Amino acid sequence: MSGKLSYASLQQAARWYVLLQDDPPSAQVQVQWLQWLDQHAEHRAAWQYVQRVGKRLAPLQDEDRQLATRALEVHGERQLSRRQGLKSLVILGAGTMLGWGTWRGTALPRWVDGWRADYSTGTAQTRETVLADGTHLWLAAISAVDADYGQAQRRLRLHFGEILVDTANDAANRPFVVDTGQGRLRAAGTRFAVKQWEGTTQLNVYRGAVEICTAGSGERRVLEAGQRMAFTHRALGEVATAQTAGESWVRHVLMADDMPLGQLVETLSRYRHGYLGCDPAIAELPVMGAFPLDDTDRALRLLAAALPVKVQRLTSWWISVESA
């Protein structure tokens, strides 16, 4: 299948499929559908993909289908109740659940989709929420967070992805902490962003101060407003100037201020379905500018205009940024 295939075309194809499937469609609907198909090669390609979904079911014979549906429903319900079961056990007492504890010990990979988390987002989604104490929490795309408010402390656990936190004053004066796979962050009256990926946590502090304590080595360091640091579970990194990018995604803008191209492309890929990657040879190119996260096609055009790079599209689902 060549060239262009947009998400919008797939949506249209799916709508037609649903319309044509129900009862006998009117002649008018059929004519309109044929006209739509005729309009673009892209429409025909999208139609084929939607049809192919139906073909996945083809190995099932008519007499299997009712049982197959039941089995999938039973399976779905069991999965759901297992998830809920796990969650309530965690609330009852995570300390006794050794296996579960180890399970959560390392950063969860993307494909787990954060289904166990209290708050999570998928590709191209962001989420804003207000926690019980009035603290504001924003999740960037592909992120998962658990909130665990106890008598002694208010605790967030970032499984993966990126969050922005604006803490509220707590009537009970409980400390506010964020745990990642690499360490614990302790905050007071602050606004800060935390990002976790590939064994690294990055902290940006925008107001107040946050103390880092690494999980492995127990090293501590307080970051003030306007500072950032990346650290692993063993070692703290260098103190640098806070990146506006850690806050700007809340407004659907990626502010690149001397950001390596590789990091920028990786961030864009979280806001786009399909594969989007960057040639390692140019991943270190520094980029300045404001890129829209809600229109990644435009962001890629801006990138190609501003830098000596070209955007290679094998299909609209497979895009790589390469040296021009």
Add this chain to the structure above:
Amino acid sequence: MHRLYADHHGWLQAWIRRRTGCSQRAADLAQDTFLRVLSARAKGIAVYLEQPRAYLATIARGLVVDQWRRQQLEQAWLDTVAAHPGAVQASPEHSALILETLHEVDAMLRGLPGKVRRAFLLVQLEGLPHRVVASQLGVSDRMVKKYLAQALVHCAVLEAELDGLLVE
């Protein structure tokens, strides 16, 4: 890669065995894990190796979860068949085909909300009319159409992504 294998293969196999309680399966899954790493490298994906064991464990865990889901699904199918004694007995080959298809469908629908998933199954798989599904789910006819379109787009995107990967 050779080094990675030599240093961590034994550890990984033991790690999986502790989780699955089966040494044959642990051997298979450990092998699959290293294959994943190899193919990721072949695709030019940077493999993070500062903590190789954490990385390997992450991949292995995915495979264990996948296999675990497969078993759960197989159990759900057997239970369903047992609960419907009148149903036609399928040959072992045909049963295997059914299970493989169920697994594909289950993987395809993963991540969709419950009602969207049910609407898709009842219409696409069982072949019920939209209005019947609407009353079963307690939603409007229009909502069912919306659910179906949502599920179809979700699956079609996966199909298209699959092609994107195959283009390579």
